[in-house]
Amino acid sequence: MKAAVIVFPGSNCDRDLSVAFERATGQPTTMVWHKDANLPQGLDIVAVPGGFSFGDYLRCGAIAARSPIMRAIVDFAGRGGHVLGICNGFQVLIESGLLPGALMRNADLKFVCRDVHLKIENTESPFTSAYGNGGVIRVPVAHHDGNYIAPDETLSALRAEDRIAFTYCKANGSAGDNPNGSMGNIAGILSPNRRVLGMMPHPERLNDGALGGTDGQRMFEGLVRSMAPA
Amino acid sequence: MKARVFVTLKNGVLDPQGAAIAHALGTMGFEGVEGVRQGKVIELDLAETDAVKAEATAREMCEKLLANTVIENYRVEIA
Numbered sequence: 001m002k003a004a005v006i007v008f009p010g011s012n013c014d015r016d017l018s019v020a021f022e023r024a025t026g027q028p029t030t031m032v033w034h035k036d037a038n039l040p041q042g043l044d045i046v047a048v049p050g051g052f053s054f055g056d057y058l059r060c061g062a063i064a065a066r067s068p069i070m071r072a073i074v075d076f077a078g079r080g081g082h083v084l085g086i087c088n089g090f091q092v093l094i095e096s097g098l099l100p101g102a103l104m105r106n107a108d109l110k111f112v113c114r115d116v117h118l119k120i121e122n123t124e125s126p127f128t129s130a131y132g133n134g135g136v137i138r139v140p141v142a143h144h145d146g147n148y149i150a151p152d153e154t155l156s157a158l159r160a161e162d163r164i165a166f167t168y169c170k171a172n173g174s175a176g177d178n179p180n181g182s183m184g185n186i187a188g189i190l191s192p193n194r195r196v197l198g199m200m201p202h203p204e205r206l207n208d209g210a211l212g213g214t215d216g217q218r219m220f221e222g223l224v225r226s227m228a229p230a
Numbered sequence: 231m232k233a234r235v236f237v238t239l240k241n242g243v244l245d246p247q248g249a250a251i252a253h254a255l256g257t258m259g260f261e262g263v264e265g266v267r268q269g270k271v272i273e274l275d276l277a278e279t280d281a282v283k284a285e286a287t288a289r290e291m292c293e294k295l296l297a298n299t300v301i302e303n304y305r306v307e308i309a
Binding site: 058059062066095100101102104105106107108109147149150151181 | 243244294
């Protein structure tokens with residue numbers, strides 16, 4: 001599996017994401033600068049990392065979403081390419097129109113930085129296939145604007161099409177412990193073809209026992225398996 | 231020609247920052263504040279001299295970048 005990570009001015013999870021992919025794939029991750037108008041040939045997945053692209057000016061992810069590389073990423077997704085957006089990357093994917101809804105300031109107005117529990121709502125995607133349905137994983141969040149909101153008809157469509165990948169939950173899997181006030185405890189959503197995932201939590205930050213857990217790394221390993229030639 | 235763009239949250243979209251401002255005003259002794267909605271003002275200095283065209287351009291800017299029309303409304307004033 002060939003992965004690329006996009007780098008914007010203000011990205012700060014790009015190296016972590018690169019390491020997570022390299023550990024799973026056994027090959028180097030390509031880093032792509034935001035001013036490039038084209039993606040490298042032969043990519044399987046493009047990842048948009050967390051951070052504070054363009055200083056979160058105007059709205060989180062708004063400026064990055066209009067950068068040259070994002071036009072290439074929208075085309076790539078349109079051709080069936082896999083795209084992963086984490087934290088600020090999720091905000092960028094929403095601002096670019098690849099995923100619906102909006103991410104607003106956290107309901108309590110505070111930056112939240114701690115481990116959360118996520119319920120796996122859908123294992124029928126390359127991103128979540130490594131996890132058991134209804135299972136609970138632990139990964140960190142670190143954001144100020146993760147409060148997912150969408151019109152009722154969008155939320156209904158996400159539910160009807162089984163496109164909610166993760167929801168915030170308590171350690172025992174019951175609903176609650178939502179760190180940002182998001183509608184329906186939503187932590188991550190999928191595109192209609194389930195090849196684009198946006199999520200606020202950071203799986204790349206729990207990819208080694210020395211960091212306190214490996215729940216995050218399973219996503220990257222699952223991606224590699226799901227894309228392996230049959 | 232100057233254009234002033236007002237971006238505000240749509241009705242029904244929770245505004246936690248507005249709620250925090252309302253709370254602070256209450257604690258400062260300002261009574262009777264029944265609601266606060268906050269937003270942003272963007273001032274554009276445009277080379278265009280035709281007010282109709284300037285407004286159309288500013289509105290296009292709102293649709294494509296300045297406002298997130300999922301959650302925000304915008305209003306353009308030409309001066």
